[in-house]
Amino acid sequence: MGAIYVDTEIQRATINQDECVECGTCLRGMSQEHLNPTMVRTVRRLARMFRFRFEPEPDVCPTAAFVMNDLEMPRLIRQIFSDPVVEHKSTGIKGRGTEEVKTNDVNPRVTEGEVGYTIEFGRPGVGVRFRDIEEMAMELAQLGVHFEAKNPITHLMTDTATGKLRDDILGEKILSAIIEIKTTLDHVEEVLETVERVNLRIDTVTAVGISTRCDDRGEETRLAGLLEELGYGAERAKTNMGLGRATNLQAA
Amino acid sequence: MTNTLHRYGKSESFRDDFILFCIPSPGRNDQGAVDKQKAFLRICAKHGPVNMGNGNRGSFRPERHLDPTSHWKRHLDPDWEGVISGVSKPGTVAAVFDTREKAEACLREVKEADLGLSVNMSTSVSGAKEVAESCGIARHSVEYSLGFADPHDHLPNSQVLGLSTMCGHGMVSFNMARKMLDMVREGRRTPRQAVATLARFCPCGVYNPARAMRLLQEARKQSG
Numbered sequence: 001m002g003a004i005y006v007d008t009e010i011q012r013a014t015i016n017q018d019e020c021v022e023c024g025t026c027l028r029g030m031s032q033e034h035l036n037p038t039m040v041r042t043v044r045r046l047a048r049m050f051r052f053r054f055e056p057e058p059d060v061c062p063t064a065a066f067v068m069n070d071l072e073m074p075r076l077i078r079q080i081f082s083d084p085v086v087e088h089k090s091t092g093i094k095g096r097g098t099e100e101v102k103t104n105d106v107n108p109r110v111t112e113g114e115v116g117y118t119i120e121f122g123r124p125g126v127g128v129r130f131r132d133i134e135e136m137a138m139e140l141a142q143l144g145v146h147f148e149a150k151n152p153i154t155h156l157m158t159d160t161a162t163g164k165l166r167d168d169i170l171g172e173k174i175l176s177a178i179i180e181i182k183t184t185l186d187h188v189e190e191v192l193e194t195v196e197r198v199n200l201r202i203d204t205v206t207a208v209g210i211s212t213r214c215d216d217r218g219e220e221t222r223l224a225g226l227l228e229e230l231g232y233g234a235e236r237a238k239t240n241m242g243l244g245r246a247t248n249l250q251a252a
Numbered sequence: 253m254t255n256t257l258h259r260y261g262k263s264e265s266f267r268d269d270f271i272l273f274c275i276p277s278p279g280r281n282d283q284g285a286v287d288k289q290k291a292f293l294r295i296c297a298k299h300g301p302v303n304m305g306n307g308n309r310g311s312f313r314p315e316r317h318l319d320p321t322s323h324w325k326r327h328l329d330p331d332w333e334g335v336i337s338g339v340s341k342p343g344t345v346a347a348v349f350d351t352r353e354k355a356e357a358c359l360r361e362v363k364e365a366d367l368g369l370s371v372n373m374s375t376s377v378s379g380a381k382e383v384a385e386s387c388g389i390a391r392h393s394v395e396y397s398l399g400f401a402d403p404h405d406h407l408p409n410s411q412v413l414g415l416s417t418m419c420g421h422g423m424v425s426f427n428m429a430r431k432m433l434d435m436v437r438e439g440r441r442t443p444r445q446a447v448a449t450l451a452r453f454c455p456c457g458v459y460n461p462a463r464a465m466r467l468l469q470e471a472r473k474q475s476g
Contacts, residue, residue: 002427025423029453031314033322055440057323058431059314059449084255084421085308085455101393102344103277103370110393118395123258124417125426126406175422196401205402207258211395218390224377227396234396235263238256239380242392243363244370247281 082175122176132202137163148180255420256374270355273346285342296347305457312451350462
């Protein structure tokens with residue numbers, strides 16, 4: 001995000017609170033020393049004075065200076081959508097999406113002839129405001145798509161028929177979020193065209209995942225063929241190997 | 253969570269990037285899932301992974317109490333046992349392999365173990381298909397990545413993207429990836445040191461240190 005910078009007026013590293021998405025990476029990802037801040041600053045100033053290259057480990061905070069903010073709504077929503085080790089209460093899983101087709105063998109969501117989409121905003125490394133997500137959701141809603149009920153963004157909609165999100169969160173910036181929808185195969189072109197068109201208006205990056213069920217022999221040519229026809233190259237995929245089954249006593 | 257799906261690169265560049273993960277479905281097969289996930293990770297650990305993770309931590313981990321002398325003796329090796337014993341509740345656990353052969357052997361053993369949890373492979377489209385066929389598995393479902401769309405030119409160059417997108421949650425920042433590229437180019441860090449630094453930021457353990465090492469070594473002599 002580039003939210004941390006050195007404020008030359010106060011001569012201290014500072015966090016731009018508007019840009020910070022509360023992902024927790026600075027606190028969790030950095031290793032820590034617990035050195036005296038005055039001593040650390042003095043050493044740095046001396047090194048700078050003599051034009052010495054000061055080259056500490058880039059992932060070590062020498063003074064263990066980071067602390068998490070006490071968060072309340074609506075700012076709390078930043079952490080929920082940005083910190084991957086925080087669990088979404090709405091989904092029961094960590095991260096910004098849901099099970100998608102990762103458990104399609106156990107919990108069928110996308111069947112043959114259907115197509116699931118994960119439309120992700122803000123990733124990689126750019127971030128997104130909820131008002132931009134809303135803009136996309138409202139355009140997609142006009143196509144009559146089905147929003148996945150167990151998706152965290154769907155939980156924030158005040159009206160799933162229009163794709164409208166809660167007003168109090170629209171200005172909040174997050175690392176990324178995923179709209180999850182489902183259509184039949186014949187709607188793929190208009191959905192992808194809509195995503196491309198709306199992306200031109202919203203100031204962020206998008207990444208689309210598009211999924212379907214394979215046939216009994218494990219083959220999948222319909223969606224792959226259609227994507228190729230439409231000019232989308234799919235280099236990478238996530239493949240559910242079909243080894244799962246319901247084993248819970250009440251589910252089996 | 254699509255934290256392994258959208259990695260920057262062409263199909264061929266995933267030749268050393270095979271991620272296997274298992275995941276329970278709440279209410280369907282999450283009873284007893286913790287033990288099954290530990291069993292999955294133990295199987296993976298036998299087949300020479302380059303990283304593993306349990307959703308809370310990866311095998312490369314930040315340290316909380318360094319002292320100034322530790323700058324010259326950072327831990328650069330993965331900790332498999334910490335990842336396995338750290339599984340405390342049902343969730344996603346993952347292992348990363350740097351060859352198709354290792355991933356295939358691992359998947360074959362996972363299939364035989366019949367854990368009942370959903371098992372997914374994230375790699376090139378053709379790579380996963382070939383591994384499945386070789387293991388006698390009929391793929392159930394597939395999710396294709398259509399890559400990144402950046403109409404407003406926010407994204408950095410391909411070298412930075414290749415390194416940073418291996419943490420799909422975005423915990424490896426562009427700035428950190430760029431810094432590591434520069435430090436390796438200028439001989440201020442070895443690729444192995446740089447890779448460990450990057451991998452420590454990925455709490456899910458899906459960052460691929462072997463691919464990162466290759467990308468860093470290739471980038472050494474190329475402009476961005």
